[in-house]
Amino acid sequence: MSPRHQPVVGRRAVLKGMSLSALGLGGVLTGCGIPAAKQSAGDCISTDESAQQKTLNFSNWPSYMDESDEKVNGKTVLPTLEDFQTQSGIKVTYTTDVNDNAEFYAKVRDQLGSCQSCGRDIFVLTDWMAARMIGLGWIQKLDHAKIPNVDQQLLAKLKAPSWDPNRDYSVPWQSGLTGIAYNAKVTKPVGSFTDLLTREDLKGRITLLSEMPDTMSFMLKLVGADPEKFNDAEWSKALQKLEDVVSTGQIRRFTGNDYVQDLNAGNIAACEAWSGDVIAMQADNPDIKFVVPEEGLNLWSDNMLVPNKATHKGNAEKLMNYYYEPEVAATLADWVNYICPVTGAKKAMETVDPDVVDDPLIFPDEAMLAKTSAFMPLDTAKAALYETDFNLAIGG
Structure with missing residues (x-):
């Protein structure tokens, strides 16, 4: 290696x-x-x-x-x-x-x-x-x-x-980027977070991240809010969206990047994923695919x-x-x-x-970067409040 x-x-x-x-x-x-x-x-x-x-x-x-x-x-x-x-x-x-x-x-x-x-x-x-x-x-x-x-x-x-x-x-x-990864050996392509959270064939076979900014960025997008600039009302709406999805049993669990083992083995079909992990997985498993969700990507530094x-x-x-x-x-x-x-x-x-040279997860082009957003900076008190909300929503 x-x-x-x-x-x-x-x-x-x-x-x-x-x-x-x-x-x-x-x-x-x-x-x-x-x-x-x-x-x-x-x-x-x-x-x-x-x-x-x-x-x-x-x-x-x-x-x-x-x-x-x-x-x-x-x-x-x-x-x-x-x-x-x-x-x-x-x-x-x-x-x-x-x-x-x-x-x-x-x-x-x-x-x-x-x-x-x-x-x-x-x-x-x-x-x-x-x-x-x-x-x-x-x-x-x-x-x-x-x-x-x-x-x-x-x-x-x-x-x-x-x-x-x-x-x-x-x-x-x-x-790095946060998007979707799926195992092509066990599921058909997953093109959006809406698919990830609603497709019946994926029920109980997906994971989301336990990192609040990553997961809630997508929840905010799903309710029409901007993760780079949102208010408490939009946060509450996005949080309710997450709670509703959790209640359906669609999500197997919330993870750090220990999703890597389950995705490689086919124990889960798809997940919210980080670009660096996907590159490492693809070296040994060509069935692992990274997706730019229709909702866009999270970008962090x-x-x-x-x-x-x-x-x-x-x-x-x-x-x-x-x-x-x-x-x-x-x-x-x-x-x-x-x-x-x-x-x-x-x-x-x-x-x-x-x-x-042509790996888009190391050198994304302008079209890919245009689809990215970051999570709004929070002061200490607001971060703790939102983290409390998120942990309660995911059962942490």
Whole structure:
């Protein structure tokens, strides 16, 4: 099995484990019911020592960096990261300690909430948590003069999220899609979420995701609401839609990406699915098909962020700029199997791995991207309320 075809489900499994307990009881996402402390650039001043200190502490998700088959002194080689260190002279301490967005938040909230160093210069978090930390004033503003590759190469669809419209604080590491997958060996094609939730031949043979933003994005679409901008009344209507479907017995269960095993085996016929999982499954099972639902796709990103009091922001910006070099981005995407956010990487992939160039789950075209939407950013209290609603609806 080549690195490209190694399963990457570990990272998304823990990512998609966001639950009521992870969000925190009482809608505050902090211990003891104390609201998270906001900061501001004027109040929490960071000093950059990159010119004197060629080091960088980088926290990322497991299985989210290209790896070589070889080992040196018993350690796995990370080719693009090794090349960055050689080119830049910056020594990177790379740690895969982001196992869950909310869990990671819990690790750093006390320090960042009190304007102290969290011991990291750069970390990678998903849209909803990136938005929350930016809103709390915990993230340093980037110097775009130092990341020209990002400005030149970032996919247009990812340039202006509502929670960071100028990408002043965040740079996408990788992105992904949420849609439908089905096993062609056990069912005919499934073309829409309406089909998934109503077809009699699929009753009890489908799964939906336990990730609230993913599943509720589709429920909002089904009731005519926009998942990027909706109100409480529309939320209630979508929630009722979900409860109605649950009551019919159409849904076998709600899952993380443990749907992979059941779909491969034919224990379920179809499901809500993440693009990276589907690529990994298709390597060994050609019967697994990914569908762009008639209702559209969910698009998400995991983002590089520089926290307050990190003392190597300039070094972090060099790393961001490096990973937006097309050949580097293509090498990374070839291994991790998710959407590459770098426009020039598709051309570079012709040399890196020609078999991947036309894979729409790594390089979606404009027509596919036009069918995507993201989930509306929520403040901490609203997120906890909606998560409570969702967990009650799915029986969690």
